[in-house]
Amino acid sequence: MVCRPQGTKGPSVHSGILLVDKPQSITSHDVVARTRRLAGTRRVGHAGTLDPMATGLLILGINSSTRLLTYLVGQDKEYLATIRLGMSTTTDDAEGDTVERADPDAVSRVTDAAIASAVADLTGNISQVPSSVSAIKVDGKRAYALVRAGETVELKSRPVTVSRFDVLDRRDGDGFLDLDVRVECSSGTYIRALARDLGTALGVGGHLTSLRRTRIGPFSVDNAPRLDELDVASSLIGPAEAASVLFPRIDLTEQQAIDLGHGKKVRAAELAVSGPLGSDELAAAVAPDGRLVGLVKIAGDVAKSAVNFPADAEAPRKDAQAPGEATPSGHADPAGEEEPGA
Numbered sequence: 001m002v003c004r005p006q007g008t009k010g011p012s013v014h015s016g017i018l019l020v021d022k023p024q025s026i027t028s029h030d031v032v033a034r035t036r037r038l039a040g041t042r043r044v045g046h047a048g049t050l051d052p053m054a055t056g057l058l059i060l061g062i063n064s065s066t067r068l069l070t071y072l073v074g075q076d077k078e079y080l081a082t083i084r085l086g087m088s089t090t091t092d093d094a095e096g097d098t099v100e101r102a103d104p105d106a107v108s109r110v111t112d113a114a115i116a117s118a119v120a121d122l123t124g125n126i127s128q129v130p131s132s133v134s135a136i137k138v139d140g141k142r143a144y145a146l147v148r149a150g151e152t153v154e155l156k157s158r159p160v161t162v163s164r165f166d167v168l169d170r171r172d173g174d175g176f177l178d179l180d181v182r183v184e185c186s187s188g189t190y191i192r193a194l195a196r197d198l199g200t201a202l203g204v205g206g207h208l209t210s211l212r213r214t215r216i217g218p219f220s221v222d223n224a225p226r227l228d229e230l231d232v233a234s235s236l237i238g239p240a241e242a243a244s245v246l247f248p249r250i251d252l253t254e255q256q257a258i259d260l261g262h263g264k265k266v267r268a269a270e271l272a273v274s275g276p277l278g279s280d281e282l283a284a285a286v287a288p289d290g291r292l293v294g295l296v297k298i299a300g301d302v303a304k305s306a307v308n309f310p311a312d313a314e315a316p317r318k319d320a321q322a323p324g325e326a327t328p329s330g331h332a333d334p335a336g337e338e339e340p341g342a
Contacts, residue, residue, distance in 0.1 A: 015063035016236035017072075019224035022050055022058045031227060035060055039232045047072035047216065048187070053095055056080075056213035057221040062232070064310050065239045071246055071282075075217030076163070078184045081208055083195040085110060086176035088205035092131045092192035102204035104175040110202050115167060115179065118201040122194055123165045127157040131192045161186040162194070178209070218245050239292035239309055243284035249274040250285045250296065250303075257287035260294060265302040282306060 022031055028049035036044045045066040047059040056079075061069045086107040089096035130136055132153045133144040143153045164184035171178040179198075183191055192208045199206020214221045225235055243249075251272045252260065259266050277283050277298060285293045285305070295307040 015061075015065040016238045017065055017068060017242040018060040018062060018230070018232065018235055018237070019219055019221070020058045020060060020230060021221055021224040021226045022055055023227055024055050025052050026227075027052055028058060031058055032060065034227065035062075035230070035232065038230065045069050047075075048077075050213060051093075051211075053093060054211040054213065056211075057216055057219065057224055058213075059216055059219060062236065065242065067307055067309060068239065068242055068246070072216060072219075074187045076161075076184065076186055077189075077213060077217075078164075078182070078215035079191050080168075080212045080214055081181050081183065081191050081195070082210040083179045083181060083198060083206055084176050084209045085179065085199050085202060085206045086204050087207060088196065088199060089207045091133045091207075092190075092196040093208040093211075096133075096207070100205055101175070107175060107177050107204050108172070110177060110204060112170065114202060115170075115198075118198055119165050119167060119181075121201065122197060123162050125159060125161050128160045128190065128193050128197070129157045130155050130190050131196070134190065158188070160189040162189060165194070177204075184215075238290070240284065240286045240290055243292050243295065244274075244286065246284070247295065248277050248281070248283045250283050252285055252287055252293060254288055257285070257291075257293050260285055260296060260303075260305045261308065263305065263308075265304045268298045268301050268303045271298075271303055 018035065020031055020035070022028065028046055032044050032046060036042055039062050041063055043063050043066060045061045047061070047069045050056065050058060059069070059072055061067070084094075086102045086104075088099045090099055130143075132155060134155070136143050136155060138153055138155070143155060162183060162185045164182065166182045167179050168182055169180040171180075183189075183194065185191075191211055195206045195208040197206075212221075225231070251274075256266050256271070273283065279299060280297055282295045282297060285296045285303075287293050291311065292309045294305040294309050296303045297306045
């Protein structure tokens, strides 16, 4: 797990990445709005939203570092969740109306072995039908909007990867069974759908009662301040530091930084790369002063900039919507649209 080094000094920045521990009962857009005020800029975006009922890691990009959000949205993720067996709901979570309750005797007969078998079937490369209240578009409209309007929505299944699905605890209740679980999965996986499908496989129905995102790629919620304790200046992870966590790092000379910044190609053999770099693989190109010049690709014997990063002092466009910036509904548009409700 990668966390921000303590005591690391670098150039003064006006852009960067923020890790925030989102509380329950607010939208991701609420977090973006508050961060805009704290940071003094409108250009704030996020790498995958969380529903109001969910808590945990939200990664924000500030000013030019919103360009990094595209590469964070697709990272694998980890969640801690509670699945309630014995009842299904319209939204596959606790906020929906009850669709069906299982017979209490049927719930009490669900064995640990049956749970383990059903969990195993939902682990690995699987085909998953997203929750009908997701932000996926159907005929140009969000699925959740259609459902709220009373329409029936049928979404197509799609491939996802659940690399880890662990049952941490079992608690038997009166007519229901709660399972605390840990899930590591690919981007676009719905934990609510896992709860629904687990309940269906066991014949008793199921839905999600709590959800906490604990990791996005190499970034952990353990290093994220709570929203009510957020200090942007002290919590900001600079563009070069964030990009160097996500990609191999190239330490440029002054002339290389100038050339790449002006769109020129440089000789690949002359670059100081931190690790193996394949053809067309992105790398973080960092100037001698610690500034992120851009993300570069090597093709043949030359390297060229694929994404340039403006200097931190450059004023952002006030009317620009950042990649992954939340819309008023709290759902990301377009980046991270597969994430609401997880």
